[in-house]
């Protein structure tokens with residue numbers, strides 16, 4: 499028996515990187531998965547094809563989660579197509595790095611709007627659906643950089659710290675409806691997002707990680723799977739998957 503057989507899941511930002519790995523992992527363990535993307539349609543189609551090739555079930559849902567209407571319509575569409583919505587993984591995120599003296603209002607607003615507000619838009623749309631089922635598993639992907647200083651990422655770290663705080667209050671409010679809300683906080687993970695960091699800085703960062711390497715997206719996905727498959731009495735918590743790079 500697969501671990502989440504019969505469950506349904508929506509994974510935001512599942513066309514690439516960590517979201518892709520999460521979608522594939524949840525599908526491998528039996529969930530039907532709605533694969534969200536904003537612009538990388540071809541990549542998202544590859545994810546659906548990979549899931550189907552392995553015998554799983556998945557379909558595409560296009561939406562820019564920074565736009566409230568689109569995010570909410572996506573959640574509704576996913577729930578309607580699957581008949582119910584058991585799992586929401588708020589994974590989509592962006593960076594627009596600049597040191598504070600050079601950070602523009604646009605960079606600040608775009609990151610907060612996408613990462614933090616987008617997480618709220620999707621969650622608030624999923625809550626009535628999950629509450630009516632008396633069951634829901636919400637996992638928000640935050641970041642190590644939401645818990646410690648991150649040079650050039652005042653906008654990003656604020657968005658991720660916001661997600662951590664949001665998770666705790668949402669967990670406290672929603673436990674009575676059978677909904678758990680947790681966060682997985684990756685450290686530096688080998689994806690397109692991290693590939694944008696210059697190699698010299700990557701080497702500097704790696705030298706400070708006790709595990710002496712970056713994470714693979716699949717290692718983040720395993721923590722998400724554990725929360726949704728086995729974390730029935732776990733809510734308002736955070737799993738740090740960072741190779742020991744930050745120990746709160």
Ligand SMILES: NC(=O)c1ccc[n+]([C@@H]2O[C@H](COP(=O)([O-])OP(=O)(O)OC[C@H]3O[C@@H](n4cnc5c(N)ncnc54)[C@H](OP(=O)(O)O)[C@@H]3O)[C@@H](O)[C@H]2O)c1
Pocket residue numbers: 510511512513514515516517534535536537538539561562563564589590591592612639640641642643683684685686687688689690691692
């Ligand atoms: N990589 C790391 O080192 C690291 C560390 C800590 C936390 N994280 C977090 O992990 C999550 C995934 O990161 P990643 O490294 O996998 O990033 P990535 O490789 O850049 O992929 C980002 C994903 O988010 C989607 N996305 C971006 N903006 C969107 C929007 N407005 N609406 C819907 N989807 C959107 C992208 O879809 P399209 O391609 O279709 O635009 C893509 O699927 C993010 O929340 C990130 O902050 C990453």
